[in-house]
Amino acid sequence: MSTTLHFCKYQGTGNDFVMVDDRANQFDAADHQRVRHLCDRRRGIGADGLILLRQHPEYDFEMVYFNADGHLGSMCGNGGRCTVAFARRLGVIETDTRFLATDGPHEARIEADGLVHLRMQDVRGQQEIDDYGVFLDTGSPHLVRFEPTGILAGLDVFAEGRALRNGELFRQKGTNVNFVEAPVAPGQPWQVRTYERGVEDETLSCGTGVTAVALAASRHGAASPVQLRTPGGELQVAFEAQPDGSFTHIYLSGPATFVFEGEV
Numbered sequence: 001m002s003t004t005l006h007f008c009k010y011q012g013t014g015n016d017f018v019m020v021d022d023r024a025n026q027f028d029a030a031d032h033q034r035v036r037h038l039c040d041r042r043r044g045i046g047a048d049g050l051i052l053l054r055q056h057p058e059y060d061f062e063m064v065y066f067n068a069d070g071h072l073g074s075m076c077g078n079g080g081r082c083t084v085a086f087a088r089r090l091g092v093i094e095t096d097t098r099f100l101a102t103d104g105p106h107e108a109r110i111e112a113d114g115l116v117h118l119r120m121q122d123v124r125g126q127q128e129i130d131d132y133g134v135f136l137d138t139g140s141p142h143l144v145r146f147e148p149t150g151i152l153a154g155l156d157v158f159a160e161g162r163a164l165r166n167g168e169l170f171r172q173k174g175t176n177v178n179f180v181e182a183p184v185a186p187g188q189p190w191q192v193r194t195y196e197r198g199v200e201d202e203t204l205s206c207g208t209g210v211t212a213v214a215l216a217a218s219r220h221g222a223a224s225p226v227q228l229r230t231p232g233g234e235l236q237v238a239f240e241a242q243p244d245g246s247f248t249h250i251y252l253s254g255p256a257t258f259v260f261e262g263e264v
Contacts, residue, residue, distance in 0.1 A: 007038075009045065009259040010086060012078035012116075014204025014232020016259070018045050019086045022052040022064075029064065029072070036070030038264065045264060048199050051079050053086060060093050062100045067198025075103040075139025077207020077252045081116035084108045085256035103139040114257060120211055120250040126219075129169065134216040138250075141175040142212035146220070152181040152191050157202040161195020178209045182220060189227040189234060190217055204232030207252050211237050215247050225253075 005027075008019040018038050020027055028034070029052070038044045052064040063083045067073040080101060087093045088110055096109050107119040120138060127135045133145035143164060147155065161177040164170075174197045181191040192213050194206040214226035214237035225238035235254040239247045 004263050005038075006261070006263050007045065008086060008089070008261040009047065010082035010256060011232075011259055012081050012205065012207065012256045013230055013235055013254055015076075015078035015206060016047045017079050017082050018047045018050040019082065020050065020052050021086075021090055023055045023061075025054060027052055029066075032070035034070075035066045036068070039066075039068040039070070045262075048196070048203050049073065049076060049079055051076075051083055051086075053083060053090070053092070056100050059100045059105065060097045061087055063102075065102065067196075069198050069200065071198070072102070073198050074141070075101055075121075075208055077118060077120065077139070077209075077211055078205055078254070078256075079207070080106060080108070081118050081207065081252065081254060081256040084110050084116050084118065085114060085258065089258065101139075110256075114255050115253065116256045117251050117253045118207075120208075120252055123215055123247045123250065125245050126216060132164070132169065134219075135175070136212045136215060138208045138211040138215070140208040141170070141173070142178055142209055143170075143175050144178045144180060144213050144216040146180050146182065146216075149181060149184060152179060152193060155179055155193065157193045157195050161202065162200070165195060165197050176206065176209055178206070178213050180213050180217070182217070189229040190214070190222065192228050192230050194230070202231075205230040205235070207235070207254075210235050211250060211252050213237075215239060215250075218247075225251075 054062040056062040177195040194209040239250045
């Protein structure tokens with residue numbers, strides 16, 4: 001029996017998502033083929049991922065995130081911000097919220113203009129990997145590689161990112177890969193391009209990725225809040241660096257925009 005699925009499309013600095021109101025718990029989370037089809041840019045709706053908004057007895061809602069490959073993913077920062085905007089559209093929340101994601105509870109606030117401030121999980125440390133960069137887990141695993149000035153615009157992110165993502169250092173689980181260029185003058189943003197696992201391509205923006213970049217950049221003189229520019233737009237990451245090398249009170253801030261809605 002065929003069913004009709006109502007959806008909304010949202011994007012956060014170009015990172016786009018199919019959003020589904022699944023408070024009735026009717027979407028089959030094990031149907032990877034369906035998720036993959038809906039995210040397909042030629043045969044489906046087209047998106048970097050699909051997100052279910054579900055009810056939860058202890059939180060305002062639960063966010064269930066799928067990568068474009070159809071499988072459940074780890075935390076998605078831009079997806080989290082878009083889910084907050086979607087929850088407000090549905091009348092589930094007003095301005096402040098506490099919700100559950102795969103990496104635990106999150107707090108967020110949405111402004112009248114759609115700007116969303118999302119609190120990320122504390123990050124306990126970062127690992128320097130010789131000749132590769134800095135590795136952090138910001139809800140999703142990220143490798144941060146700092147590039148020389150002038151390199152980033154012409155970098156083959158797909159080829160370089162895929163090689164590192166699948167490298168033996170990270171084994172079968174793999175990692176997301178961020179390529180970063182420092183500002184050439186004070187007040188300018190850090191430039192970031194990201195290869196995302198699960199999408200298996202460069203995306204226009206990655207929320208957990210820019211969060212990882214901001215924390216790694218603190219070792220290179222970046223002070224909170226850090227401004228970052230991705231191909232899809234600008235984001236800000238604020239944090240408190242602790243003496244033991246950990247980071248707390250991490251907030252990812254940026255727009256979350258409704259694009260269209262429909263049925264499929």
